[in-house]
Amino acid sequence: MEVKTKGLKLADILTTIVIAIVFGIIYKLWAPLYSAVGAVGFHLDQLIYGMWFIASSLAYLLIRKPGVALLAEIAASSGELIMGSQWGLEVLIYGVVQGLFAELVFAAFRYRRFDVFVVSLGAVGATIGSLIMDFYKGYIEALAPWNMALFLLARFIGAILISGVLAVSLAKALEKTGVTQMWRPASKDDYDALNR
Template identity: 70%
Template sequence: MQTKGLKLTDVLTTVVIAIVFGIVYKVWGPLYYAVKPLGLHIDQLIYGMWFIAATVAYLLIRKPGVALLAEVAAASGEFLVGSEWGLEVLLYGLLQGLFAELVFAAFRYKRFDVAVVSLAAIGSTVASLVLDFYKGYIDQLAWWNLTLLISARFVGAIVISGLFAYSLVKALEKTGVTQLLRPTSKEDYDSLDQ
């Protein structure tokens, strides 16, 4: 029936998970500007949470297009529940999802380890920095301040959307739900042969 692209099951599951993260994204907003006035970009360490939908959805469903869809859906969810950043989150979501997707595509959607999701988190960080460059004139910050901003954001992204996302999915695997989601792998066939 739906031969090309993602099946309804994949899309629905991705969107539902993403909306959960959309609410997290929304709650993250006040937290972000609560730590922001502390100065010196401590806020950037938690920025990485806004990339997590893409990596978690990809690790769970393991299909092309899922990361992009998840990040866009999470951004829409955040937007619809009334994000402080308004429409801008849709564009950020689109670009962050796209960059994460490109990382997964570069590995031909064959790797699902902590290194590849960390790379995807780095990809999303680059996307967010590109948009900030145009929107926030971040190149006009004093150089030490800009370096601090960029490195804090990268570190936060790797810790939250790379390492933490990976351990979250590992924990979800123990509940058994992931068996519902993933296409049958080679190991499954091998185990039948025995």
């Protein structure tokens, strides 16, 4: 029989990566949309930037294990890279940094809380990761202050709405389909029912 390995099991890894690859396609399709919205100006594009963090949020909500947020973000961004992202290699490195920051937030809560608040904080973490990369890449500090404030505000709000609120509602809808039964065969409610 298989010996107990440390870390994630193959089933967790495969499921995380499959979810991530689905979002890799969305990430890839999101890029032209982002560019199109960017043409409108006034940093409206930053409101939809948060979509690029959703893989880590959703994987964390569904699989609920240490490391899946990071793995999901890396897998989604490498999927995006393999499909020929318009930002090229950059997406992979952004993905690693964003996933790492989201993971750190989830680790700070010891992987025990799975509500909108924690996932939104994870999205904020990923946003900070993306801003660190932007800082090195694009001299964003050189934007005029009012412009900079608008830029940051739009990106944080977008991240919380998409990778926080939307991710939680997606996860809830997926729980109803019963696909998460494999990881959590019995919930706390079931045990409470036994004690009644």
